[in-house]
Amino acid sequence: MTWELVLWLLALGALLLLLVQLLRFLRADGDLALLWAEWQGRRPEWELTDMVVWVTGASSGIGEELAYQLSKLGVSLVLSARRVHELERVKRKCLENGNLKGKDILILPLDLTDRSSHEGATKAVLQEFGKIDILVNNGGRSQRSLIMDTNFDVFKELIELNYLGTVSLTKCVLPHMIERKQGKIVIVNSLAGIVSVPLSGGYCASKHALRGFFNCLRSELTKYPGIIISNIYPGPVYSNIVKNALAEEVTKTVVHAGDQSYKMATSRCVRLMLIAMANDLKEVWIAEQPFLLVAYLWQYMPTLAIWITNKLGKKRINNFQSGKDADSSYFKIWKTKHE
Numbered sequence: 001m002t003w004e005l006v007l008w009l010l011a012l013g014a015l016l017l018l019l020v021q022l023l024r025f026l027r028a029d030g031d032l033a034l035l036w037a038e039w040q041g042r043r044p045e046w047e048l049t050d051m052v053v054w055v056t057g058a059s060s061g062i063g064e065e066l067a068y069q070l071s072k073l074g075v076s077l078v079l080s081a082r083r084v085h086e087l088e089r090v091k092r093k094c095l096e097n098g099n100l101k102g103k104d105i106l107i108l109p110l111d112l113t114d115r116s117s118h119e120g121a122t123k124a125v126l127q128e129f130g131k132i133d134i135l136v137n138n139g140g141r142s143q144r145s146l147i148m149d150t151n152f153d154v155f156k157e158l159i160e161l162n163y164l165g166t167v168s169l170t171k172c173v174l175p176h177m178i179e180r181k182q183g184k185i186v187i188v189n190s191l192a193g194i195v196s197v198p199l200s201g202g203y204c205a206s207k208h209a210l211r212g213f214f215n216c217l218r219s220e221l222t223k224y225p226g227i228i229i230s231n232i233y234p235g236p237v238y239s240n241i242v243k244n245a246l247a248e249e250v251t252k253t254v255v256h257a258g259d260q261s262y263k264m265a266t267s268r269c270v271r272l273m274l275i276a277m278a279n280d281l282k283e284v285w286i287a288e289q290p291f292l293l294v295a296y297l298w299q300y301m302p303t304l305a306i307w308i309t310n311k312l313g314k315k316r317i318n319n320f321q322s323g324k325d326a327d328s329s330y331f332k333i334w335k336t337k338h339e
């Protein structure tokens with residue numbers, strides 16, 4: 001075999017590899033490190049047992065599903081949110097379908113905006129279970145309204161809840177993790193913490209703030225390698241997030257949430273979140289295409305991403321104003337082309 005032929009074969013091999021990666025990316029519903037961890041990494045069933053896990057926003061959507069999947073792993077669970085009757089419903093379902101007993105689940109009512117209550121809540125968890133292994137900062141709300149039509153109080157509320165509430169609770173739990181030199185702080189951020197789109201100015205700002213804060217925190221905790229800060233960025237996931245989103249006034253929510261059924265299944269998003277936790281992943285993107293691609297563009301090619309967002313943003317606003325889910329049409333177009 002001549003050198004020339006070897007080089008040709010190598011080039012062909014590299015081209016094939018690139019093609020396979022491209023095809024994998026088109027079908028991906030998470031960043032490539034996460035999907036690698038799903039394939040080759042540690043399983044949540046091995047890694048997350050016997051842990052005390054505190055989930056905020058556990059009364060609905062992603063937090064509720066987290067409670068169900070965690071209850072099958074044999075952890076001790078702390079379920080927090082404002083609506084106690086919803087938390088009780090979630091606890092009942094965990095006991096029916098999971099591997100836990102009543103004493104393994106603590107319902108702990110918590111309003112993330114009431115920061116003066118966070119210290120007491122942390123003490124209550126430590127009193128009940130003696131430790132906190134994982135804090136999942138999941139509680140939060142979104143927004144659907146144009147910046148110019150939105151009252152300033154809405155921006156304040158989103159920062160109070162999504163950003164300052166999360167920071168405050170984390171600051172209460174961290175001293176305990178530092179003392180033990182171990183623990184996981186999980187932040188349920190959003191692709192809106194990377195990408196900026198119309199109708200969600202206050203929400204995007206609160207999630208961008210979380211990204212900055214927790215990346216700084218990680219860099220300040222390097223002498224505690226056993227404390228893992230995990231930023232998780234889901235794209236559209238099936239839940240009540242749009243129904244509960246703030247609109248122009250702080251007392252107003254969205255009138256027409258539109259059809260949410262096109263979104264990623266909550267169970268799939270949560271499974272990937274558990275894989276991220278089991279593998280100590282620090283930056284985790286969970287989204288179907290084309291949302292994942294858009295996140296990669298915002299991260300690596302911002303000029304092109306801004307141009308595309310400006311073009312597609314008009315459609316997003318039109319969709320929402322005509323009673324559809326803001327992002328549904330891009331997803332449907334993508335699905336028809338790629339299935």
Ligand SMILES: NC(=O)c1ccc[n+]([C@@H]2O[C@H](COP(=O)([O-])OP(=O)(O)OC[C@H]3O[C@@H](n4cnc5c(N)ncnc54)[C@H](OP(=O)(O)O)[C@@H]3O)[C@@H](O)[C@H]2O)c1
Nearest residue numbers: 057059060061062081082083111112139140190237239240
């Ligand atoms: N679904 C998506 O497409 C998506 C995408 C990216 C990121 N996320 C993020 O995922 C997280 C969970 O959202 P979700 O989709 O599951 O929405 P969801 O179904 O509306 O659930 C939101 C949860 O947050 C809790 N919450 C709201 N205000 C609170 C407050 N003041 N204090 C304490 N808890 C509060 C709610 O409980 P109570 O009302 O009982 O307090 C509820 O349990 C949020 O941080 C959201 O930003 C969601």
